[in-house]
Amino acid sequence: MSKKIATREAYGAALVELGRLNPNVVVLDADLAKSTKTIDFSKEFPQRFFDVGIAEQNMIGTAAGLAAAGKVPFASSFAVFATGRVYDQIRNSVAYPRLNVKIAATHAGITVGEDGASHQMVEDIALMRVLPNMTVLVPADAVETRAAVLAAAEMDGPVYIRLGRAGVPVLHDENTFRFVPGQAVTMREGGDVAVIACGIMVTAALEAAEQLAAEGVSVLVLDVHTVKPLDVRAVVEAAQLTGAVVTAEEHSIIGGLGGAVAETLAEHYPVPVRRVGVADTFGESGKPDELLKKYGLTPAEIKLAVHEVLKRKQ
Amino acid sequence: MEIPTETLERLKDKAREIRRHIITMVGAAGSGHPGGSLSAADIVTALYFAEMRIDPERPDWPERDRFVLSKGHAAPVLYAALAERGYFPTADLNSLRQLGSHLQGHPDMRKVPGVEMSTGSLGQGLSAANGMALAGKLDGRDYRVFVMLGDGEIQEGQVWEAAMAAAHYKLHRVIAFLDYNGLQIDGPIAEIMSPGSVADKWRAFGWEVQEIDGHDMAAILTAISRAGAVRDKPSMIVAHTVKGKGCSFMENQVGWHGAAPKPEQVEQALRELAPGSC
Numbered sequence: 001m002s003k004k005i006a007t008r009e010a011y012g013a014a015l016v017e018l019g020r021l022n023p024n025v026v027v028l029d030a031d032l033a034k035s036t037k038t039i040d041f042s043k044e045f046p047q048r049f050f051d052v053g054i055a056e057q058n059m060i061g062t063a064a065g066l067a068a069a070g071k072v073p074f075a076s077s078f079a080v081f082a083t084g085r086v087y088d089q090i091r092n093s094v095a096y097p098r099l100n101v102k103i104a105a106t107h108a109g110i111t112v113g114e115d116g117a118s119h120q121m122v123e124d125i126a127l128m129r130v131l132p133n134m135t136v137l138v139p140a141d142a143v144e145t146r147a148a149v150l151a152a153a154e155m156d157g158p159v160y161i162r163l164g165r166a167g168v169p170v171l172h173d174e175n176t177f178r179f180v181p182g183q184a185v186t187m188r189e190g191g192d193v194a195v196i197a198c199g200i201m202v203t204a205a206l207e208a209a210e211q212l213a214a215e216g217v218s219v220l221v222l223d224v225h226t227v228k229p230l231d232v233r234a235v236v237e238a239a240q241l242t243g244a245v246v247t248a249e250e251h252s253i254i255g256g257l258g259g260a261v262a263e264t265l266a267e268h269y270p271v272p273v274r275r276v277g278v279a280d281t282f283g284e285s286g287k288p289d290e291l292l293k294k295y296g297l298t299p300a301e302i303k304l305a306v307h308e309v310l311k312r313k314q
Numbered sequence: 315m316e317i318p319t320e321t322l323e324r325l326k327d328k329a330r331e332i333r334r335h336i337i338t339m340v341g342a343a344g345s346g347h348p349g350g351s352l353s354a355a356d357i358v359t360a361l362y363f364a365e366m367r368i369d370p371e372r373p374d375w376p377e378r379d380r381f382v383l384s385k386g387h388a389a390p391v392l393y394a395a396l397a398e399r400g401y402f403p404t405a406d407l408n409s410l411r412q413l414g415s416h417l418q419g420h421p422d423m424r425k426v427p428g429v430e431m432s433t434g435s436l437g438q439g440l441s442a443a444n445g446m447a448l449a450g451k452l453d454g455r456d457y458r459v460f461v462m463l464g465d466g467e468i469q470e471g472q473v474w475e476a477a478m479a480a481a482h483y484k485l486h487r488v489i490a491f492l493d494y495n496g497l498q499i500d501g502p503i504a505e506i507m508s509p510g511s512v513a514d515k516w517r518a519f520g521w522e523v524q525e526i527d528g529h530d531m532a533a534i535l536t537a538i539s540r541a542g543a544v545r546d547k548p549s550m551i552v553a554h555t556v557k558g559k560g561c562s563f564m565e566n567q568v569g570w571h572g573a574a575p576k577p578e579q580v581e582q583a584l585r586e587l588a589p590g591s592c
Contacts, residue, residue, distance in 0.1 A: 066445040070449060093431075
């Protein structure tokens with residue numbers, strides 16, 4: 001786990017690979033190509049790249065039209081602009097007509113850092129998850145990102161891919177990892193409690209599990225790279241096996257992975273649940289690590305949550 | 315441009331048929347948007363019965379011309395044209411807005427063959443049209459993409475993002491119409507939020523602009539033909555129209571934006587639109 005790669009970097013590389021595989025893949029950006037890493041694709045495939053300028057609404061609508069004419073558009077911007085700013089365009093021009101548009105949003109979450117709350121999107125999973133026809137992918141590392149991007153291009157319909165700015169450890173073996181959309185990955189077996197995580201919080205969950213193991217607590221860690229459709233079976237089985245669940249995500253505790261898991265367990269198999277995430281508040285400027293600590297997105301916070309659900313379980 | 319008289323007569327008859335369908339289906343539905351459907355009827359007729367390269371037997375034909383009804387609330391005029399053109403039976407028109415019907419209150423491309431884009435939330439159709447035109451360029455296809463915008467609709471900011479982009483990408487196969495009937499739900503657009511000099515605005519955005527009487531069939535055909543000759547920019551045809559056109563009690567009445575005629579009003583309108591009466 002020494003090498004860190006940002007998922008946006010992996011996205012940029014995967015797009016180029018995809019561009020070579022599939023001539024129908026086109027890419028749109030809204031003046032952030034250097035940051036979202038779509039610039040790599042633009043250099044190799046200038047004819048298939050459209051920088052629409054600072055006009056995200058038009059970007060989504062144009063992507064819809066490209067999809068309606070048989071293209072496989074990937075539209076990128078920062079998560080805050082790629083979802084909230086264009087919510088109605090995504091709803092009415094993409095999700096409702098079930099058009100084959102992939103929205104790959106980088107700079108999600110508070111690890112955007114110094115840019116502050118205006119740019120720290122912690123509501124995007126909730127916004128995308130509630131849309132009918134939308135698939136929501138939240139890869140945890142570079143390997144998963146590549147797989148998610150390639151898989152998204154194969155799916156027929158709207159897909160939201162959530163990516164980050166900061167480097168994250170590589171968790172999966174690129175030679176053996178198999179990405180199945182909608183299927184959670186068991187990262188660590190355990191019987192006392194389940195930590196269900198996505199994105200950068202999978203790493204934090206594994207660190208917490210390691211520390212808890214030293215205390216004699218056996219933790220099951222699930223990597224839910226597909227928040228929608230949620231792997232209901234894996235979530236319910238984790239709850240049945242352990243009887244206590246903690247969710248962890250770099251997102252508001254409302255409406256994201258934690259919300260999805262809580263809804264699912266409330267209906268199918270109620271057990272004590274605690275959601276680790278941003279507690280219904282906006283972020284602020286700071287270094288990513290400082291923000292993660294201040295807003296409670298750390299292995300330490302996951303451990304506290306684990307102890308709490310274990311207490312409630314008894 | 316010389317247009318044979320019989321062509322014009324045929325199109326005028328067809329436009330009258332389409333207006334009759336609009337009145338009948340909105341009347342049957344008990345709700346809907348007759349005013350802006352009637353104002354657009356002549357242009358839509360010209361497109362579907364004279365201009366567009368389409369094949370109702372093959373609604374997915376890649377080489378087809380596209381029409382995006384950005385002002386999606388005018389769905390009745392689109393449905394009437396598609397039915398008359400043979401995409402689905404005209405008998406279906408009276409199921410407009412009813413539970414289980416494929417004819418939704420606003421066009422749904424997944425439910426109706428021939429509908430190229432789901433619309434209804436204003437301001438989004440031109441962006442989609444741009445995307446279709448960009449795809450055509452990439453694929454080396456020469457299809458055209460026609461768009462119908464409402465005059466109230468251009469108050470939406472996204473329209474201008476798309477206007478800028480169409481000019482930037484030199485999408486000369488995008489040909490847009492502005493259904494300039496002067497009225498929006500809350501009143502005259504000049505009073506609600508004046509668009510100012512519409513033609514100048516589109517020109518300033520890099521478009522080729524023509525202004526026509528949107529009920530003059532010869533003028534519509536001529537404008538489309540001229541737009542087709544433009545090679546380096548998109549075309550906007552500002553069509554001066556009358557909201558509710560063809561139905562005396564609806565013409566220029568803001569209240570008929572989104573109201574259905576009662577049975578006796580349907581009868582009166584159909585009398586006014588009877589063959590040979592106008």
